[in-house]
C-alpha cells in the first residue's frame with residue numbers, strides 16, 4: 373500500500389458511508405409522522421431492513437466500510453503526524469480550513485457517537501432482551517427510540533456528533549472525489565456545492581430526530 | 591528600521607538546533623529579505639562569528655532555491671511569493687521576526703536554514719523525463735499541440751521546485767510538487783509514451799522519501815509562489831488509477 377492507495381480506501385469507504393447515510397436518513401423521516409402511524413410504519417421498515425437478504429449483504433459491506441475507514445484513518449493520521457514538520461511559530465493555519473486539518477478529531481467524535489448509537493439501538497434490537505411488539509407483531513423499535521430520547525445527555529451527544537459529522541462530510545466529500553481522481557474544474561466545483569448541501573441537509577435532518585422526539589415527549 | 595531576529599541555528603544534520611537572537615539596526619525597507627540576511631551575515635563575519643547559511647540563487651523568483659519559514663509561514667507573510675521577492679517593507683519597525691528552515695520528514699535540515707531537498711531531484715529522475723529519438727531536430731509542427739493543452743501544461747510546469755508546499759503541509763506531503771511534474775507531462779502528446787510508468791514510478795519514489803499523505807487541505811496552493819492548482823493533485827490521482835488499472839489489465 374502507498375500513500376495514494378490508502379487514500380483511495382479512505383475515499384471509497386467514506387463515500388459508501390455517505391450513500392448509506394442518505395438512505396438511513398430518508399428511512400428515519402418516518403419518525404416525524406403522527407405517533408400511531410409512525411410506530412407501525414417505522415417498525416415495519418425496521419423489520420424489513422433487518423431481514424431482507426439483499427439489505428443484509430449491504431449491511432455487512434457497511435460494517436466492513438466502517439472498520440476499514442477507521443483503521444485507515446488511524447494509519448494515515450499517525451504516518452502524517454510523523455511526516456509533517458513542527459515549527460516554533462506556526463501560522464500555517466491561515467491557508468486552510470480548520471475542519472480540513474482536523475478530520476481525525478471530527479472522525480473520533482463521530483466514532484464515539486457510532487459506538488453509543490449501536491449500543492442504544494442496534495445491539496438491543498438484535499441481541500438485547502427486547503420483547504415489546506406493536507399491533508402488527510413487529511418488534512417495537514419505535515418505543516425504544518422514544519425511551520432513549522427522553523435522556524437529555526443522549527440528545528446532546530447526538531446533536532454534537534451531527535455537527536462534527538457535518539464538517540467531516542463537507543471536507544470529506546470534496547476530498548474524497550478528488551482522491552478518486554476527479555480533476556475537471558467544472559465538476560469539482562459542482563461536487564463542492566452538492567457536498568455542502570448534502571452535508572447540511574443530512575446532518576440537520578438527523579439532528580432534528582432526537583430533538584423532535586425529546587421535545588414532543590416533554 | 592530596527593529588527594529583532596530569532597534565527598534557527600543548527601551546526602549540521604545530526605546536531606540539535608536552537609533559536610538565536612540577533613538585532614539589526616539599520617535595515618533599509620527596500621531591501622529584500624535575503625539582502626537583510628546578507629547584512630546580518632556581514633556583521634557576523636566582522637565580529638568573527640559564523641554567518642547564517644541559507645539557500646538562494648537567482649533572487650528573481652524563478653529558480654526555486656530560496657525558501658525559509660518566516661513567522662510561521664513558508665516564504666513569509668505574502669502569499670504566492672518566494673522569499674527572495676519578499677521585501678522588508680512588509681515588516682514593521684521594531685518587529686521580532688522568527689526565521690526557521692522548511693521542516694518535514696522528507697526535508698532534513700543540513701545547516702541553519704539550509705535543507706536537503708534532493709528528494710525532489712530523485713522524484714524527477716525516477717520518471718520526469720521524455721524519450722526522444724536522436725538525430726536531426728524534428729520538424730516543429732509534426733506533433734500538433736493545441737493552445738489550450740500548451741497553456742495547461744505551462745500552468746503545471748510553472749512549479750519552481752522550491753518545496754514550500756511540503757513545508758506548508760501539515761502532513762509534509764509532496765503531492766503538489768509531484769502532481770505538477772506528472773501532470774505537466776501527462777497532458778502533452780510528446781510524453782504519452784512513458785505516461786503509465788512515469789506516474790507509478792514518481793509516486794513510488796515520492797513515498798520512498800518519507801513524505802506524508804495528501805489530506806486535500808489546499809494550504810499548498812495558497813502558499814505556493816506560483817499558485818500551482820490543487821487540481822494537479824486530483825489529476826495525479828487519476829493518472830495513478832489509470833496506470834494501475836492498465837497494468838492490471840495487461841497481466
Ligand code: HEM
Nearest residue numbers: 382383386387389390445475476479483544547548551805
Ligand atoms: C459515518 C461516518 C463517516 C463518513 C460518512 C465519513 C466520510 C469520509 C469521507 C468521504 C472522507 C474523505 C476521504 C478522502 O479524503 O479521500 C473521510 C475522510 C476521513 N475520515 Fe471519515 N467518515 C466517517 C466516519 C469517520 C470516523 C469514525 C473516523 C475516525 C475515527 C473518520 C476519520 C477520517 C479521517 C481521519 C479522514 C481524512 C483522511 C485524510 O485526511 O487523508 N471518519 N471520511
Ligand code: SF4
Nearest residue numbers: 749750752753755814
Ligand atoms: S508546487 Fe509551488 S510550492 Fe510546491 S515546489 Fe512547486 S512552486 Fe514550490
Ligand code: FES
Nearest residue numbers: 647649654656674
Ligand atoms: S533565489 Fe531563485 S527563486 Fe528565490
